[in-house]
Amino acid sequence: MRIGELLALKWADVDLEQSKLRVTKTLYNPNNNYREYQLLTPNTTGSVRTIKIDEMLVSMLRKHRIVQRESKMKNRQIYNDKGFIFARSDGHPQLRKVIEVRIKRLLKKAEINKNIxxxxxxxxxxxxxxxxxxxxxxxxxxxxxxxxxxxxxxxxxxxxxxxxxxxxxxxxxxxxxxx
Missing domain, CATH: 1.10.10 (Arc Repressor Mutant, subunit A)
Known part of the structure:
Protein backbone atom coordinates (compact mmCIF):
# COMPACT_ATOMS: atom_id res chain seq x y z
CA MET A 1 0.00 0.00 0.00
CA ARG A 2 0.99 3.60 -0.44
CA ILE A 3 1.74 5.37 2.86
CA GLY A 4 -1.28 7.68 2.47
CA GLU A 5 -3.54 4.66 1.90
CA LEU A 6 -2.13 2.93 4.96
CA LEU A 7 -2.54 5.95 7.24
CA ALA A 8 -6.15 6.42 6.01
CA LEU A 9 -7.13 2.84 6.90
CA LYS A 10 -9.95 2.52 9.39
CA TRP A 11 -11.17 -0.54 11.25
CA ALA A 12 -14.31 -0.46 9.09
CA ASP A 13 -12.05 -1.14 6.06
CA VAL A 14 -10.79 -4.43 7.49
CA ASP A 15 -12.56 -7.77 7.58
CA LEU A 16 -10.45 -9.94 9.86
CA GLU A 17 -12.80 -12.92 9.48
CA GLN A 18 -12.42 -12.90 5.69
CA SER A 19 -8.73 -11.86 5.86
CA LYS A 20 -9.06 -8.84 3.61
CA LEU A 21 -8.95 -5.09 3.66
CA ARG A 22 -10.46 -2.48 1.39
CA VAL A 23 -8.48 0.52 0.16
CA THR A 24 -10.91 3.37 -0.54
CA LYS A 25 -9.12 6.53 0.55
CA THR A 26 -5.79 8.21 1.08
CA LEU A 27 -4.67 10.59 3.83
CA TYR A 28 -3.58 13.98 2.54
CA ASN A 29 -1.61 15.98 5.10
CA PRO A 30 1.03 18.16 3.39
CA ASN A 31 1.82 20.18 6.53
CA ASN A 32 2.21 17.21 8.89
CA ASN A 33 -0.31 18.77 11.24
CA TYR A 34 -2.25 16.02 12.99
CA ARG A 35 -5.46 18.10 13.10
CA GLU A 36 -5.31 19.38 9.52
CA TYR A 37 -5.71 16.40 7.23
CA GLN A 38 -8.08 15.34 4.49
CA LEU A 39 -9.27 11.92 3.46
CA LEU A 40 -9.33 11.86 -0.32
CA THR A 41 -10.31 9.25 -2.85
CA PRO A 42 -7.25 7.56 -4.36
CA ASN A 43 -5.75 8.90 -7.59
CA THR A 44 -7.30 6.34 -9.92
CA THR A 45 -10.23 3.95 -9.94
CA GLY A 46 -7.71 1.09 -9.89
CA SER A 47 -6.40 2.36 -6.56
CA VAL A 48 -9.72 1.44 -4.92
CA ARG A 49 -9.25 -2.25 -4.26
CA THR A 50 -9.63 -5.17 -1.91
CA ILE A 51 -6.42 -6.80 -0.72
CA LYS A 52 -6.26 -10.32 0.68
CA ILE A 53 -4.09 -10.47 3.80
CA ASP A 54 -2.41 -13.45 5.43
CA GLU A 55 -3.11 -14.96 8.83
CA MET A 56 0.03 -13.47 10.39
CA LEU A 57 -1.13 -9.95 9.54
CA VAL A 58 -4.66 -10.73 10.75
CA SER A 59 -3.17 -11.85 14.07
CA MET A 60 -1.03 -8.72 14.32
CA LEU A 61 -4.05 -6.50 13.60
CA ARG A 62 -6.09 -8.26 16.29
CA LYS A 63 -3.32 -7.67 18.84
CA HIS A 64 -2.96 -4.06 17.71
CA ARG A 65 -6.70 -3.51 18.16
CA ILE A 66 -6.48 -4.74 21.77
CA VAL A 67 -3.58 -2.38 22.52
CA GLN A 68 -5.42 0.48 20.81
CA ARG A 69 -8.56 -0.15 22.88
CA GLU A 70 -6.45 0.05 26.04
CA SER A 71 -4.96 3.33 24.82
CA LYS A 72 -8.47 4.67 24.10
CA MET A 73 -9.57 3.87 27.64
CA LYS A 74 -6.45 5.41 29.15
CA ASN A 75 -6.83 8.56 27.04
CA ARG A 76 -10.63 8.69 26.88
CA GLN A 77 -10.71 12.35 27.97
CA ILE A 78 -8.83 13.45 24.83
CA TYR A 79 -9.36 10.52 22.46
CA ASN A 80 -10.99 11.62 19.20
CA ASP A 81 -12.15 8.25 17.84
CA LYS A 82 -12.45 8.36 14.07
CA GLY A 83 -11.71 4.63 13.73
CA PHE A 84 -8.17 4.90 12.35
CA ILE A 85 -6.10 1.74 12.61
CA PHE A 86 -2.86 3.70 12.83
CA ALA A 87 -3.93 6.39 15.25
CA ARG A 88 -1.97 8.54 17.62
CA SER A 89 -2.69 8.27 21.34
CA ASP A 90 -5.31 11.00 20.90
CA GLY A 91 -7.13 9.18 18.07
CA HIS A 92 -6.00 11.39 15.21
CA PRO A 93 -4.33 9.62 12.28
CA GLN A 94 -0.61 9.03 12.63
CA LEU A 95 1.64 11.44 10.74
CA ARG A 96 3.70 10.31 7.77
CA LYS A 97 6.70 12.15 9.23
CA VAL A 98 6.54 10.03 12.39
CA ILE A 99 6.72 6.85 10.31
CA GLU A 100 9.66 8.20 8.30
CA VAL A 101 11.58 9.24 11.43
CA ARG A 102 10.99 5.85 13.08
CA ILE A 103 12.26 4.02 9.99
CA LYS A 104 15.43 6.16 9.98
CA ARG A 105 15.95 5.52 13.71
CA LEU A 106 15.55 1.75 13.24
CA LEU A 107 17.94 1.75 10.27
CA LYS A 108 20.53 3.64 12.29
CA LYS A 109 20.12 1.26 15.23
CA ALA A 110 20.53 -1.71 12.89
CA GLU A 111 23.55 0.00 11.28
CA ILE A 112 21.94 -0.07 7.84
CA ASN A 113 23.18 2.82 5.73
CA LYS A 114 20.48 2.87 3.07
CA ASN A 115 17.82 5.42 2.25
CA ILE A 116 14.70 3.39 2.94
Missing part, protein backbone atom coordinates in the same frame (compact mmCIF):
# COMPACT_ATOMS: atom_id res chain seq x y z
CA UNK A 117 11.32 5.11 2.86
CA UNK A 118 7.84 3.76 3.52
CA UNK A 119 7.46 3.43 -0.26
CA UNK A 120 10.53 1.16 -0.35
CA UNK A 121 8.47 -1.53 1.38
CA UNK A 122 5.91 -1.36 -1.43
CA UNK A 123 8.66 -1.99 -3.97
CA UNK A 124 10.11 -4.81 -1.88
CA UNK A 125 6.69 -6.42 -1.61
CA UNK A 126 6.33 -6.25 -5.38
CA UNK A 127 9.80 -7.70 -5.96
CA UNK A 128 8.99 -10.61 -3.67
CA UNK A 129 5.69 -11.22 -5.47
CA UNK A 130 7.50 -11.29 -8.81
CA UNK A 131 10.17 -13.63 -7.42
CA UNK A 132 7.37 -15.90 -6.14
CA UNK A 133 5.96 -16.10 -9.66
CA UNK A 134 2.80 -14.06 -9.08
CA UNK A 135 1.38 -12.80 -12.36
CA UNK A 136 1.70 -9.16 -13.40
CA UNK A 137 -2.09 -8.74 -13.62
CA UNK A 138 -2.51 -9.87 -9.99
CA UNK A 139 0.33 -7.58 -8.91
CA UNK A 140 -1.27 -4.68 -10.78
CA UNK A 141 -4.55 -5.20 -8.95
CA UNK A 142 -2.87 -5.65 -5.57
CA UNK A 143 -0.86 -2.42 -5.98
CA UNK A 144 -3.82 -0.47 -7.29
CA UNK A 145 -2.51 0.52 -10.72
CA UNK A 146 -5.26 1.24 -13.24
CA UNK A 147 -3.04 0.47 -16.21
CA UNK A 148 -0.98 -2.70 -16.53
CA UNK A 149 1.56 -0.73 -18.56
CA UNK A 150 2.37 1.32 -15.45
CA UNK A 151 3.13 -1.90 -13.58
CA UNK A 152 5.21 -3.20 -16.47
CA UNK A 153 7.17 0.04 -16.84
CA UNK A 154 8.01 0.29 -13.15
CA UNK A 155 8.89 -3.37 -12.67
CA UNK A 156 10.17 -4.33 -16.15
CA UNK A 157 13.74 -4.84 -14.90
CA UNK A 158 12.50 -7.41 -12.39
CA UNK A 159 10.41 -9.28 -14.93
CA UNK A 160 13.42 -9.34 -17.27
CA UNK A 161 15.41 -11.09 -14.52
CA UNK A 162 12.55 -13.56 -14.07
CA UNK A 163 12.46 -14.23 -17.83
CA UNK A 164 16.17 -15.03 -17.78
CA UNK A 165 15.66 -17.32 -14.79
CA UNK A 166 12.75 -19.03 -16.57
CA UNK A 167 14.88 -19.52 -19.66
CA UNK A 168 17.63 -21.18 -17.60
CA UNK A 169 15.11 -23.38 -15.79
CA UNK A 170 13.50 -24.46 -19.07
CA UNK A 171 16.91 -25.17 -20.59
CA UNK A 172 17.86 -27.29 -17.57
CA UNK A 173 14.56 -29.18 -17.78
CA UNK A 174 15.08 -29.93 -21.48
CA UNK A 175 18.69 -30.97 -20.86
CA UNK A 176 17.56 -33.36 -18.11
CA UNK A 177 14.91 -34.86 -20.39
CA UNK A 178 17.36 -35.43 -23.21
CA UNK A 179 20.03 -37.05 -21.09
Missing amino acids: TPHSFRHTHTSLLIEAGVGIKEIQQRLGYSDINTTMNIYAHMTANMEEKASHQFSKLMKDLLL
